[in-house]
Amino acid sequence: MNNKTVSILSGAAGILLAGAIYTQVEKFPEYAIHASQYVKFLLLVLAILSGVLLVMSLFGREAGKPTWVKAPGHFFATAVLTILMVMSLKYVGFYVASAVYMLVLALLLGLRRPLLLIVCTVLLLAIVYGVFVRFLSVPVPLGVFEEFTFSDIAGSLAKAKAAWALL
Amino acid sequence: MMQMITDAAMSLLAPAPLIAIFLGTLGGIIIGAIPGLTATMAVALLIPVTFGMNPVVGLALMGGVYSGGMFGGAISSILLSTPGTPAAAATAFDGYPMTRKGKGGVAITVATVASFWGGIISTIALLLVAPILAKFSLRFGPPENFLLAIMGLASIVTLTSGNLIKGLISGVIGLLLASVGMDPIDAYPRFAGDFPELYEGIKDIPALIGLFSISQLLDLTGEASIVQELAADISTLKENKLPKGLGPTIARGSLIGTIVGMLPGAGATISAFISYNTAKSLDKEPETFGKGNPKGVAASESANNGCVGGSLIPMLTLGIPGNSVAACLMGGLTINNLIPGPELFSKYGTITYGFILSLFIANIVFLFLGIYLAPFFAKISTAPNSLLIPGIAVLSVVGSFAMRNMMFDVWTMLAFGFGGYFLHRCGFDLGAVVLGLILGHITEEGFGGALAISNGSPAIFFTRPLCIGLWVCIFLLLLPAIRSRKKAKHTVD
Numbered sequence: 296m297n298n299k300t301v302s303i304l305s306g307a308a309g310i311l312l313a314g315a316i317y318t319q320v321e322k323f324p325e326y327a328i329h330a331s332q333y334v335k336f337l338l339l340v341l342a343i344l345s346g347v348l349l350v351m352s353l354f355g356r357e358a359g360k361p362t363w364v365k366a367p368g369h370f371f372a373t374a375v376l377t378i379l380m381v382m383s384l385k386y387v388g389f390y391v392a393s394a395v396y397m398l399v400l401a402l403l404l405g406l407r408r409p410l411l412l413i414v415c416t417v418l419l420l421a422i423v424y425g426v427f428v429r430f431l432s433v434p435v436p437l438g439v440f441e442e443f444t445f446s447d448i449a450g451s452l453a454k455a456k457a458a459w460a461l462l
Numbered sequence: 463m464m465q466m467i468t469d470a471a472m473s474l475l476a477p478a479p480l481i482a483i484f485l486g487t488l489g490g491i492i493i494g495a496i497p498g499l500t501a502t503m504a505v506a507l508l509i510p511v512t513f514g515m516n517p518v519v520g521l522a523l524m525g526g527v528y529s530g531g532m533f534g535g536a537i538s539s540i541l542l543s544t545p546g547t548p549a550a551a552a553t554a555f556d557g558y559p560m561t562r563k564g565k566g567g568v569a570i571t572v573a574t575v576a577s578f579w580g581g582i583i584s585t586i587a588l589l590l591v592a593p594i595l596a597k598f599s600l601r602f603g604p605p606e607n608f609l610l611a612i613m614g615l616a617s618i619v620t621l622t623s624g625n626l627i628k629g630l631i632s633g634v635i636g637l638l639l640a641s642v643g644m645d646p647i648d649a650y651p652r653f654a655g656d657f658p659e660l661y662e663g664i665k666d667i668p669a670l671i672g673l674f675s676i677s678q679l680l681d682l683t684g685e686a687s688i689v690q691e692l693a694a695d696i697s698t699l700k701e702n703k704l705p706k707g708l709g710p711t712i713a714r715g716s717l718i719g720t721i722v723g724m725l726p727g728a729g730a731t732i733s734a735f736i737s738y739n740t741a742k743s744l745d746k747e748p749e750t751f752g753k754g755n756p757k758g759v760a761a762s763e764s765a766n767n768g769c770v771g772g773s774l775i776p777m778l779t780l781g782i783p784g785n786s787v788a789a790c791l792m793g794g795l796t797i798n799n800l801i802p803g804p805e806l807f808s809k810y811g812t813i814t815y816g817f818i819l820s821l822f823i824a825n826i827v828f829l830f831l832g833i834y835l836a837p838f839f840a841k842i843s844t845a846p847n848s849l850l851i852p853g854i855a856v857l858s859v860v861g862s863f864a865m866r867n868m869m870f871d872v873w874t875m876l877a878f879g880f881g882g883y884f885l886h887r888c889g890f891d892l893g894a895v896v897l898g899l900i901l902g903h904i905t906e907e908g909f910g911g912a913l914a915i916s917n918g919s920p921a922i923f924f925t926r927p928l929c930i931g932l933w934v935c936i937f938l939l940l941l942p943a944i945r946s947r948k949k950a951k952h953t954v955d
């Protein structure tokens with residue numbers, strides 16, 4: 296697919312998107328006149344601009360091809376692992392998910408310095424704990440480790456196991 | 463007044479206030495540099511902490527966090543293309559390309575000096591002419607705010623380096639995304655579906671982190687390190703000499719920041735974009751912007767730090783905070799029984815002037831910290847991407863979650879990241895999307911509010927004196943960009 300085709304498809308997609316949103320706006324209740332007017336105006340502008348892009352691309356010249364992904368292996372590894380990490384937050388919590396994510400992704404991306412990787416992972420998680428959790432009292436998702444305490448590791452792990460069973 | 467200023471200066475020359483300013487500024491820089499953590503959050507959390515303190519020390523601590531936080535946003539924006547705060551989004555346009563060229567140290571030095579002057583000039587305005595400027599800011603109503611947002615949106619024309627139509631479409635996409643959630647007049651939840659999290663709209667921070675950080679991170683998977691054009695001599699990284707000819711850009715940006723900062727609802731982000739747009743429009747080589755021109759960094763940073771003093775002008779004199787941080791600071795004042803108004807500058811003059819003077823010291827503190835630490839910060843850009851990518855992703859996740867403690871925001875961040883990556887690959891401008899998203903609320907509120915005042919007549923946008931002045935400014939800002947595009951087209955033909 297070359298740049299010209301991408302622009303033609305983008306223009307067509309813009310018009311379709313404007314039309315699709317317009318049908319949703321038409322369903323707004325009558326009292327929400329202000330809510331719909333502004334969006335309708337934006338959709339009109341989007342449709343006009345997309346139309347102009349479509350016409351210009353059809354009759355104009357655009358050289359070259361877009362590079363969708365530079366290194367497919369690294370790209371998909373990053374994308375898939377990032378999604379998996381976010382999905383796992385609910386279950387294993389931020390610290391476990393992030394530690395595993397950092398170690399695995401860095402190795403997949405080609406880092407071959409295990410000591411540096413472990414030090415950086417621990418340091419980053421320590422910073423998050425120090426700045427976010429301790430200093431600013433911003434919680435992070437803890438998943439099954441919600442009630443974990445270092446004073447009672449065995450008990451905490453049992454609670455985590457029970458929480459996991461509930462999930 | 464002079465006696466009160468002298469007394470205030472003396473009250474600051476003690477170990478406790480000076481330590482408070484230093485720690486506040488340092489903490490602010492760290493918080494500002496971490497995506498998702500904002501100065502608003504830090505100042506709000508400090509209010510109960512400072513309750514038992516001497517008011518001068520407590521306010522100096524909060525002022526330091528505010529100044530440092532506004533500057534800190536530039537560091538991650540320049541080095542990782544991940545704005546620590548929305549106000550630093552425009553800094554990434556030229557700061558990150560500078561890092562890619564191995565000039566991260568210079569970019570941070572430019573940001574430090576520009577932020578310093580922005581902060582100093584706006585604090586001078588706060589100290590000397592606050593009451594007069596506060597009255598001026600009251601003349602800004604919904605129509606003027608709408609035109610101010612239009613002035614910010616006009617940046618799309620100068621911001622877009624490729625296909626202008628795609629740039630404009632990107633801006634409209636941003637405005638449409640900003641329309642998600644309850645509209646400001648009818649309070650009807652638009653496009654929220656079954657997600658109550660969307661009733662308040664799409665939050666700026668997760669969207670910004672996704673568009674800038676995650677999409678950039680996916681792009682970096684194809685490269686070994688961020689720095690692409692480092693000269694043979696690695697010592698160029700340590701170079702942090704300030705480029706010449708930045709004075710007028712910094713002075714202009716500082717004034718824009720001060721004026722826009724004191725307008726309630728406008729804030730640092732819009733001022734940074736207006737300043738960037740102005741600098742590019744007035745420059746002899748506008749085509750170098752977006753490719754690593756230090757003037758782009760200077761324009762954006764002087765304006766967003768100019769907002770620090772600007773936002774405090776209506777807060778201290780009228781009790782109307784210019785932005786959310788100023789609102790939190792007002793909480794810090796009232797908790798000490800300091801009610802904004804004339805009494806702050808007479809009965810409680812020593813404390814108020816002490817607070818204002820502490821902002822000068824905070825600016826000096828981050829000037830030294832920024833210049834001294836710039837080469838060390840710049841080394842981050844040479845770290846292997848295999849280490850940076852997972853690290854940035856983890857910080858992006860926690861930063862998105864931190865705003866409302868909601869997983870929904872983390873998914874929003876990812877959606878914007880992947881969507882932004884492919885939009886960019888199709889030739890659309892992510893900066894324009896961000897601009898539309900951030901300014902969308904102000905645009906709609908101003909537009910709807912103005913028409914409500916005028917009973918639906920759009921003439922209100924063309925008859926008020928300030929509106930006419932703003933239209934002239936918009937036209938003058940757009941003129942050079944349109945001319946240079948026509949010139950470029952002629953050259954190509």
